Amino acid sequence: xxxxxxxxxxxxxxxxxxxxxxxxxxxxxxxxxxxxxxxxxxxxxxxxxxxxxxxxxxxxxxxxxxxxxxxxxxxxxxxxxxxxxxxxxxxxxxxxxxxxxxxxxxxxxxxxxxxxxxxxxxxxxxxxxxxx
Numbered sequence: 248x249x250x251x252x253x254x255x256x257x258x259x260x261x262x263x264x265x266x267x268x269x270x271x272x273x274x275x276x277x278x279x280x281x282x283x284x285x286x287x288x289x290x291x292x293x294x295x296x297x298x299x300x301x302x303x304x305x306x307x308x309x310x311x312x313x314x315x316x317x318x319x320x321x322x323x324x325x326x327x328x329x330x331x332x333x334x335x336x337x338x339x340x341x342x343x344x345x346x347x348x349x350x351x352x353x354x355x356x357x358x359x360x361x362x363x364x365x366x367x368x369x370x371x372x373x374x375x376x377x378x379x
Contacts, residue, residue, distance in 0.1 A: 276359040280337040286330035294327060318378070325377040332369040336362050 268274040349358035
């Protein structure tokens with residue numbers, strides 16, 4: 248039987264997948280976009296509960312104010328805001344790509360890099376505003 252090149256998929260180890268994906272800003276932006284979506288999805292109920300508690304009564308508002316006095320809660324809120332900032336900016340990048348803007352390889356890399364930089368600036372500003 249002659250040696251024929253197989254077109255079957257190859258299973259890669261997680262190390263190989265990360266080695267390939269961490270070199271591309273497009274892959275990094277895509278992975279972080281999914282991760283930020285999960286973070287926002289998981290933290291929305293917690294923050295809605297805090298909002299409900301704060302609006303229920305003056306005592307509830309005082310309790311929520313006391314809760315926000317701690318570093319951990321402010322950090323969790325910052326994680327939510329950071330996820331929201333990145334998810335929003337990456338979402339705009341994806342919408343622009345859906346309309347035909349920056350969908351080629353090089354312009355897509357540039358758009359992913361710009362979205363990562365803008366997100367980093369926004370996330371750092373949110374950290375200073377919320378946590379510090």
